[in-house]
Amino acid sequence: MNDLRPIHGRGASGNPANRFEKIHLTPDEEWDPANDVAPGTVLYRDATHTIVNYNDSPDVGFEASVNPYRGCEHGCIYCFARPTHEYLGFSSGLDFESRIMVKENAPELLRKELAAAKWKPQVVVMSGVTDCYQPIERKLKITRRCLEVFHDFRNPVAIITKNFLVTRDIDILQKMAEYNGSAVNVSVTTLTPALATKLEPRAPLPEARLSAIKALSDAGVPVGVMAAPMIPGLNDHEMPKILQAAAGAGAKWAGYVPVRLPFAIKDLFETWLGHHFPERKEKVLNQIRAMRGGRLNDPRFGSRMKGEGVFAEQLESLFALSCRRSGLTSPRLGPSTASFRVPSSASECKQKTFPF
Secondary structure: OOOOOOOOOOOOOOEEEEEEEEOOOOOOOOOOOOOOOOOOEEEOOOOOOOOEOOOOOOOOOOOHHHHHHHHHHOOOOOOOOHHHHHHHHHOOHHHHHHHEEEEHOOOOOOOHHHHEEEEOOOOOOOOOOOOOOOOOHHHHHHHHHHHHHHHHHHHOEEEEEHHHHHHHHHHHHHHOOOOOOOOEEEEOOOOHHHHHHHHHHOOHHHHHHHHHHHHHHHOOOOOOEEEEEEEEOOOOOHHHHHHHHHHHOOOOOOEEEOOOHHHHHHHHHHHHHHHHHHHHHHHHHHHHHHHOOOOOOEEEEEEEOOOOOHHHHHHHHHHHHHHHHHHOOOOOOOOOOOOOOOOOOOOOOOOOOOOO
């Protein structure tokens, strides 16, 4: 992929081979920004029959999650979820950010699962994989409808997003916060707009994310900041300022994760560095290797979310110091299941059809 050119508005510059497919189609000519239109976004219906996903990873702080969308138009080049698109027969590259699977029945499926006798009230994360507030959510409102279901059952929800669009649903989140049923984590990767537009081409700029934190905090919705991912030699030096700015906006807790580059993301990220930061490419890659046992990715439980070695230890120390200086010393808040109930209307389930 090293000969491909960057595409305005997209994170990846091509489609690496799917690791599960024996045949890979390569276009005769690469995309030419001077003559062609950038690859557009296509939506597909996802005919899933269940909506709550479970994981047993000791590195993840939750077990249950809901992902209304598969693939993410934000196009973050570092996104650890990119390889999940390969299970659908797509590529981790442009396909991931331009071929979006939509679970249009998510709210109805969620209502059925929460009403089932076997449901165990627990905190559900939106989303554990791709952003539940990516651009198409503004039109389809699937995440909002899921929040309405969670509120009906008073089942707690924790949101992870980098989109200002989350503020649209403050009315629901505020009501849920009254019985400790909601919490939001806003991802802020950098405070530098020029870097943000390269790293996360279709995501809101840093200022908008800080504004989202402030709006949520002002409304009484518990909110924290995720300084993630931290990429050594690229944005790690910004961690103190990110946490300080988030605390000033009203964040009550913070978290961070060193960059992870599983499967095809390694090559995508290396190509991206060559396009945008060629002078820093080797430094960044070498520091990542130093945190990952000499490789660009370490999938082992216990280390994949923290890294190891001198750089990982320095990052951990910097985070701890930055939290103390910013006043972000409170533990991350977790919503409570104490108010869970099954509403009398739980059996009502109407499907909504979307025009795509």
